[in-house]
Amino acid sequence: xxxxxILDSLNDEQRNAVANPSQHLLVLxxxxxxxxxxxxxxxxxxxxxxxxxxxxxxxxxFTNKSAREMRGRIESLMANSFTGMWVGTFHGLAHRLLRTxxxxxxxxxxxxxxxxxxxxxxxxRINRSLKIDEDKWPAKQCQWYxxxxxxxxxxxxxxxxxxxxxxxxxxxxxKAYEEACDRGGMIDFGEILLRAHxxxxxxxxxxxxxxxxxxxxxxxxxxxxxxxxxxWLRVLAGTQNQLMVVGDDDQSIYGWRGAKIENxxxxxxxxxxxxxxxxxxxxxxxxxxxxxxxxxxxxxxSRLGKNLWTEDGDxxxxxxxxxxxxxxxxRFIVDRMQDWFNNGNRRSDAAILYRSNAQSRELEDAxxxxxxxxxxxxxxxxxxxxxxxxALAYLRLxxxxxxxxxxxxxxxxxxxxxxxxxxxxxxxxxxxxNCSLWQACxxxxxxxxxxxxxSNAVLGFLELIDELSxxxxxxxxxxxxxxxxxxxxxxxxHEKEGGEKAxxxxxxxxxxxxxxxxxxxxxxxxxFDLKSNxxxxxxxxxxxxxxxxxxxxxxxDAVQLMTLHSAKGLEFHLVFLxxxxxxxxPHKMSIDNIAGLEEERRLCYVGITRARTKLYMSHAxxxxxxxxxxxxxxxxxxxxxxxxxxxxxxxxxxVSRPSFGKTRIGSRVxxxxxxxxxxxxxxxxxxxxxxxxxxxxGVILNYEGQGPNxxxxxxxDAVGSKWLVLSYAKLEVLA
DNA sequence: AGTCCCCCCATTTTT
DNA sequence: TGGGGGGACT
Numbered sequence: 187x188x189x190x191x192i193l194d195s196l197n198d199e200q201r202n203a204v205a206n207p208s209q210h211l212l213v214l215x216x217x218x219x220x221x222x223x224x225x226x227x228x229x230x231x232x233x234x235x236x237x238x239x240x241x242x243x244x245x246x247x248f249t250n251k252s253a254r255e256m257r258g259r260i261e262s263l264m265a266n267s268f269t270g271m272w273v274g275t276f277h278g279l280a281h282r283l284l285r286t287x288x289x290x291x292x293x294x295x296x297x298x299x300x301x302x303x304x305x306x307x308x309x310x311r312i313n314r315s316l317k318i319d320e321d322k323w324p325a326k327q328c329q330w331y332x333x334x335x336x337x338x339x340x341x342x343x344x345x346x347x348x349x350x351x352x353x354x355x356x357x358x359x360x361k362a363y364e365e366a367c368d369r370g371g372m373i374d375f376g377e378i379l380l381r382a383h384x385x386x387x388x389x390x391x392x393x394x395x396x397x398x399x400x401x402x403x404x405x406x407x408x409x410x411x412x413x414x415x416x417x418w419l420r421v422l423a424g425t426q427n428q429l430m431v432v433g434d435d436d437q438s439i440y441g442w443r444g445a446k447i448e449n450x451x452x453x454x455x456x457x458x459x460x461x462x463x464x465x466x467x468x469x470x471x472x473x474x475x476x477x478x479x480x481x482x483x484x485x486x487x488s489r490l491g492k493n494l495w496t497e498d499g500d501x502x503x504x505x506x507x508x509x510x511x512x513x514x515x516x517r518f519i520v521d522r523m524q525d526w527f528n529n530g531n532r533r534s535d536a537a538i539l540y541r542s543n544a545q546s547r548e549l550e551d552a553x554x555x556x557x558x559x560x561x562x563x564x565x566x567x568x569x570x571x572x573x574x575x576x577a578l579a580y581l582r583l584x585x586x587x588x589x590x591x592x593x594x595x596x597x598x599x600x601x602x603x604x605x606x607x608x609x610x611x612x613x614x615x616x617x618x619x620n621c622s623l624w625q626a627c628x629x630x631x632x633x634x635x636x637x638x639x640x641s642n643a644v645l646g647f648l649e650l651i652d653e654l655s656x657x658x659x660x661x662x663x664x665x666x667x668x669x670x671x672x673x674x675x676x677x678x679x680h681e682k683e684g685g686e687k688a689x690x691x692x693x694x695x696x697x698x699x700x701x702x703x704x705x706x707x708x709x710x711x712x713x714f715d716l717k718s719n720x721x722x723x724x725x726x727x728x729x730x731x732x733x734x735x736x737x738x739x740x741x742x743d744a745v746q747l748m749t750l751h752s753a754k755g756l757e758f759h760l761v762f763l764x765x766x767x768x769x770x771x772p773h774k775m776s777i778d779n780i781a782g783l784e785e786e787r788r789l790c791y792v793g794i795t796r797a798r799t800k801l802y803m804s805h806a807x808x809x810x811x812x813x814x815x816x817x818x819x820x821x822x823x824x825x826x827x828x829x830x831x832x833x834x835x836x837x838x839x840x841v842s843r844p845s846f847g848k849t850r851i852g853s854r855v856x857x858x859x860x861x862x863x864x865x866x867x868x869x870x871x872x873x874x875x876x877x878x879x880x881x882x883x884g885v886i887l888n889y890e891g892q893g894p895n896x897x898x899x900x901x902x903d904a905v906g907s908k909w910l911v912l913s914y915a916k917l918e919v920l921a
Numbered sequence: 922a923g924t925c926c927c928c929c930c931a932t933t934t935t936t
Numbered sequence: 937t938g939g940g941g942g943g944a945c946t
Contacts, residue, residue: 249935277936301936375936410935443934542932547937564934598922605922731936751933773932789933812931813937 189235192227192263196220203430203463204228205235210460212408212453213432216494217479217795218470218757221432222252225404226259228430229271232402233264240268242401246419247275248410250732252755256406272400276415277375277731280382283396284373285727290389291381294371296586296723299730303570304591305329305374311594312362315617323355331356332363336376337412337444339383370590370622379414386421397424408433408453412444420456429457435490436483439751439789441781450490468494470757470798472501478801478827479794485826486784494795503833506824507804510872510887511815512545512765515806516552519762522802523745524556526760533559536760537746539753539793541771544811545764546747553745563748568734573680573691574698578729580670584655585719585726588622597623600679603643611636612644624648650674662716663725664703671695701734750793761797763790766805767818790823807901808887815888815899817907867893868912875920881905883920 193201200220203213204227215221229245232238247253257273272279281299284291300308309332310325312318318328335345342360345353367373373381386393403423405411408431411419423429431453438447446452454460468476476494483489509515519538527533538549546562553560568574576599579592586592597612598604615635616626630636631645654673658666671677680691705725714721746758750771765771771790776782794801805820824832864871870886877883884902894913901907910917 275936281936299936302934378936440934442932544931544937601922603922733936749933770932775932785933810937 189231192230192234196223196227197467199463199465199467200224200227203465204231206430206461206463208459208461209428210453210457211428211430212450212460212462213430213465214450214462214490214492215432215434215465216468216492217434217437217792218468219465219494220469221434221465222256222259222406224465225406225432226256226263228404229260229402230263233268238402239270241270241399243268243271243404244279244400244402244422245271245273245404245406246279247273247406250275250278252406253278275731276411276418277378280378280418281727281731283382283385284378287385287389287392290392291385293373293381296719297371297373298582298586298589298591299378299727300367300372300374300591301570301730301733302329302375303575304372307594308366308372308591309359309363311613312359312366315613316358316362318355318359323359328356328359328363332360333374333376334444335360336374336380337414339380339414339417341380366590369620370588371586372589372591376414379418383414383418383421386418393421396422397427400427402428403430405429405431405433409435409438409447409450410440410445411449412446413449416446416449416452434492436486436492436788437754437792439754439785439792441785447488464492466492466494468496468795471496471795472498472799474500474503474831475794475797475801478504478831479791481828482787482794482823482826483791486787487780488784502800504827504831505800505802505835506832507802507835508820509804509806510808512548512806512809513552514872515764515804516548518804519549519764519802520552520556520558522762523553523558523760527558531759533743533745534561535758536762537748537753537756537758537796538762538764539748539750539796540764541750541773541789542765543749545770549747549764559742559744560747561744563746563752568694568697568701569729570733571691571694573676573694574729576676577667577670577674577695577698578726580651580654580674581666581722582726583624583651584658584666584670585723587624587651590616590623593623593627596674597627597647600675602646604640604647608636608640608644611640658722660717663705663721664699666722667702668699671699750789753796754792757796757798759798760800761793761802763793763801763803765809766803766821766824767809768821769816769818770809770811771821771823787823787826790821807885808899808907817901865889865892865896865898865912868896869919870898870912870917876900876917877920878902878910878915878917881908884908 193205196204200223203211203224213224215224225245229243232243233240245256247256253274261267274282284293284297288295288297306325306329309329313320313323313325313328342357342364345357367377400422403419405419410433419429433450435447435450438445441447454462473496476496480493507515507518509518523533523536526536540546543564550560550562569578576596579595582589582592597609612623612626612630615629616623619626619629627644627648631641631648634641636644654670657669661669676695677692680688702725705728769777772783772786776786803824805824806818808815808817865886870876872886872888874886875883876886878900881900881902882904884900886898887901887907888899890897896912897909898912899907899909900917
C-alpha cells in the first residue's frame with residue numbers, strides 16, 4: 187500500500203517519530219513543532235502502513251477539546267471514521283471502563299459523577315457533621331488534600347498517619363468523605379482515575395482483555411500526567427504493547443495540581459529501551475520570538491534540553507512597554523490593538539495574556555471604552571452554571587432519588603418552604619437511620635416527625651420528583667429537559683431575580699434543552715433508546731466530564747483575552763503579555779521556591795511561544811491590587827531575554843524615564859509613540875520628570891482630580907512615592 | 922424565608 | 937477594589 191502521503195509532508199524528525207519501529211517512544215515536542223500533527227500521522231501510519239485495527243488503538247489527551255480535535259484530524263486525514271478506536275481524555279476513558287465494569291470496580295451501576303463544586307459541598311457537609319472547625323480547616327483545604335492524595339493514588343487507608351493535628355484531621359475528613367461517596371454511589375474526578383487503576387490491579391482478566399486489545403497506546407501532553415494517570419498507563423501497556431508519549435517538559439505548568447514532569451524521566455527508566463525523538467523545528471513563530479523563548483527557558487536547571495529553531499526570518503523585535511500604571515498599560519495595549527485592526531488584520535488573531543484573572547478587568551474597561559469586541563476565556567462553563575446545575579440535579583433525581591448531593595441542591599430551589607431547620611432535621615434522620623436524604627424525607631413525612639407545615643412542604647418536594655419522574659419515563663431526552671425546566675418553577679424562580687442576569691439564566695435553561703437535543707454519545711451504540719434512563723445518564727455524565735464551552739460560540743471577530751494557563755496549545759499572530767512584574771509574574775506565591783519559580787518561567791515560555799509574528803510585553807510601575815496601589819519592579823523574565831531582541835517603547839514627551847530595572851536601561855533602543863496621559867487642565871502628564879523643593883527629583887505616576895485641585899502621585903528618587911496637591915506643591919517640570 | 926450587611930479573601934484549572 | 941459566603945435581622 188502506498189503510504190507516502192502520510193510521511194511526505196513531514197520533516198525528518200517528525201517522520202522519524204511517525205514511522206518509528208521502537209516499542210516505546212518518547213517524543214519531546216517543542217512548542218509549535220507539529221506535535222498534534224505527529225500524533226495524528228502516527229495513528230494514520232499504524233492504520234495504513236502497519237495495518238493495525240482501529241480497535242487496537244488508544245489515544246489519550248487531557249482535554250475534551252484536544253480529544254475532539256485529534257479525532258477530527260484523523261478522520262479528515264484518512265477520509266474515514268473509526269468507531270472502534272478509543273480517543274479521549276484520561277477521565278473520559280477511565281469513566282468508560284468503569285461504566286462497563288462497574289461491578290468489578292466495586293461500584294453501583296448508576297454511580298454519579300461529582301464535579302468540583304459538588305465535591306466541595308459534600309466536604310462542607312461532612313465537616314459540619316464531624317464538627318470540624320471551619321476556621322482552622324477550611325473545606326477548600328480538605329478538598330485539596332483529598333484530591334492531592336487521590337492524584338498520588340492514595341486512599342485514606344493507605345496513608346501513614348502521624349499524630350499531627352493536620353494529618354489527623356485531614357484523614358478523618360477523607361475517610362468520612364470516602365464513606366459518604368460509597369454510600370451515595372458517587373465518584374469524584376480523582377476517584378475515576380483511582381478506580382480505573384484499581385480495576386486493572388484487582389481484575390487480571392479485565393486487564394488482560396484490554397492489554398490484548400490496545401496494542402498501540404498514544405499519549406498527548408505527557409508532561410501533565412499525574413502519578414495515578416501514569417501508573418494506569420504503565421499497567422495497561424504491560425510488556426507487550428506499544429507506547430508512544432508526546433510532551434514538552436518546558437511546557438509543564440500544572441505541577442500545582444499534581445502533574446509530574448518527573449514522569450518523563452521515569453518513562454525512560456521504566457522503559458529503558460525507549461527511543462527519544464526531539465521535535466525542535468518550529469513552524470509558528472519568528473526567529474526573534476524563539477530566541478527570546480530559548481534564552482528565557484535556559485535559566486531553568488532541570489531540563490531535558492531542547493532548542494527551538496525556524497527557517498523563517500527574524501521578524502520584528504519584541505516590544506517592551508513600561509506603563510505608569512495598569513490603566514496606562516491597558517490603554518497602550520488597546521491602542522496597539524486598534525492599529526493592528528486598522529491595518530486590516532483580524533481581531534481574533536490577537537490575544538492578551540495575563541497571569542491572573544483579576545487583570546482582565548482593566549483590560550476589559552479599556553476595550554469597552556474603545557468599543558472593541560473581545561472574548562474572555564475562562565470563568566463559568568456552561569454545565570457549571572448555577573441554573574444549569576440546578577436543572578441537572580432534578581434530572582439526576584429522576585434517575586436516582588438517593589442522590590443526596592442533588593437533593594441538597596434543589597430541595598428548596600425554588601423555595602418551597604423547606605428551610606434550614608427542616609433540612610437539618612432531615613439530615614439528622616438520615617444520619618440516624620444511615621439512609622439517604624430522600625428516604626429520610628419519606629420517613630419524616632410518613633411518621634409525622636415534623637410540624638405539619640414542614641411536613642407538607644417536604645411532601646410537596648417528594649411528590650414533585652415523583653411526578654417529574656413519571657412524566658419523564660415517557661419522554662425523550664430533550665423533552666425530559668424541557669419538562670423539568672418548565673415544571674419545577676426554575677424559570678419563575680429566576681424571573682423573580684430580575685435584571686440582565688436573570689434573563690441570561692433563563693436563556694441558559696433554554697440552551698440546556700437544545701444541548702439535550704443535540705446530544706448523541708459516540709461511545710454508545712446506535713439505536714439507543716432515547717427515552718431510557720441510561721441515555722439520560724450518559725447525558726449527565728457528559729455534563730460532568732465535559733463542562734462545555736465557556737461561552738456560546740460568538741461569530742463576531744473579537745480580541746481574545748485569557749490567562750497564560752488557558753493559552754497553552756493556542757497560537758496568535760499578535761500577542762500581548764501584560765503585567766510582566768515581579769510579584770505578579772512570577773507570582774509572589776511561587777517566587778520563593780525554585781520549583782515554583784521554574785514553573786512560572788515555563789509559563790512565561792508558554793506565553794512567548796504563543797506568538798507567531800509579533801510579541802508585546804508590558805509592565806506597570808504602579809499597579810492597583812486588592813484596593814491599594816503597589817509600586818512594581820519589572821519581571822526578572824524580561825531581563826532573561828537578550829537585549830537585542832527587545833525594543834523599548836517610550837512616550838514622546840517623557841524624558842529620561844525612571845526605572846527599577848536600572849541595570850540594563852539605556853541599552854535597549856527605544857521607539858517613541860504619542861499618546862500621553864495628561865493631568866487635566868495642567869501642563870503635566872504621567873511619566874513626566876519633575877522637581878520638588880524639598881523632595882528633589884521624581885516621576886509622576888498617577889493623578890486624581892484636575893487643574894489646581896489635582897493631586898498627583900510622584901515617585902521621588904530619594905524619598906519614594908508621595909501624593910501632592912498641585913496648588914500647594916510647587917512642582918517644576920524637567921525638560 | 923428572605924434580605925441585607927459585614928467580613929474575609931484574593932494564582933493558575935481540567936476533569 | 938470587589939465578590940462570595942455566612943450570620944443576623946426583619
